[in-house]
Amino acid sequence: MPGMTPGTASGAIGISVILPTGGRMDLLDRCLDTLTRQTLPGTSYEIIVVDDEPNHNTLHLVAGWRTRTLDRGPRLVYLANANRHGPAAARNLGWRSAQGAILAFTDEDAVPASSWLAQGLAAFGDDVDVLCGRLDLRLPARLTEAGHAVGEAQDAAFCTTNCFCRKSLLERLEGFDERFEQAAHCDADLHFRLLALGAHIARAPDALVVLPMQPAPWGASLVRTHAAVFDALLYKKHPRLYREHIAAAPPWDYYLAVGALLAALGLLAAGSGPGTLLAGLGWLALTARLCRQRLRGTVRSVSYILDVVVTSVLIPPLAVFWRLAGAIRYRVRFS
Structure with a gap:
């Protein structure tokens, strides 16, 4: 045109x-x-x-x-x-x-x-x-x-x-x-x-x-996790300024939640009941904490609460995946 x-x-x-x-x-x-x-x-x-x-x-x-x-x-x-x-x-x-x-x-x-x-x-x-x-x-x-x-x-x-x-x-x-x-x-x-x-x-x-x-729209927070790919590029170009202005530290709570979830699934597959329960409770506590943080000061409609609960389960693994994908894509040590 x-x-x-x-x-x-x-x-x-x-x-x-x-x-x-x-x-x-x-x-x-x-x-x-x-x-x-x-x-x-x-x-x-x-x-x-x-x-x-x-x-x-x-x-x-x-x-x-x-x-x-x-x-x-x-x-x-x-x-x-x-x-x-x-x-x-x-x-x-x-x-x-x-x-x-x-x-x-x-x-x-x-x-x-x-x-x-x-x-x-x-x-x-x-x-x-x-x-x-x-x-x-x-x-x-x-x-x-x-x-x-x-x-x-x-x-x-x-x-x-x-x-x-x-x-x-x-x-x-x-x-x-x-x-x-x-x-x-x-x-x-x-x-x-x-x-x-x-x-x-x-x-x-x-x-x-x-x-x-x-x-x-419903579930929009899941789409936003893809931005972590470009966080890696931004960190690679400006490591000091990224830590000063964007994020002072990696989202360790996300990594802990993913680690607890993987541990629970692995222990379940291995047939360890007590270990599965302990790891599962750890994952549940981290997920509940994320839900509370996201609901603080917001509207409390049934639809929105359901959105937050469902997406809080999925956000940590998605965010960690995209962060690692960004680190590989742009060849930078980024977590």
């Missing part, structure tokens, strides 16, 4: 918004609505929509917004990502096509405030390399475990859902590492590389982006 651009003079563009999308049409439509109504003059910025799952529906949606904003701006670009997929690859395709010297990153499920770009540019002094705005997470009144996880992300040091960066700096860093297939690891890797480079990372609390929380 071809890229599309209106005939705005490239010399007038000072900032480029990079917006990856993955086929969530309603969310993309909402985000484009806010991005095309910024207080910044329309001729001074562009929006680059990178379609990571190229389809005609997204193309037509962007074309519709281009038609509506042609007379006032901003410049609107559609790029179909037909190569490697993922948040890092989509962002790289977007910023490398940008005309602005300043890049503004956000996501399709975000809702930038109308003054987002203006506030970001106002805070972007000559000595600033990267600027992080304020991310307002709209969490439900009764939190689930996923809500707690997202709430912790609100305090993260670096998040590309609301981030401004000099294009020249990303060129120097050669962009995002496309081996990371999840946004959180992609963000952490870039943050750690910026720290190693000594980049000046500033804060702009008035550059606001709202991020409404989407309900997580």
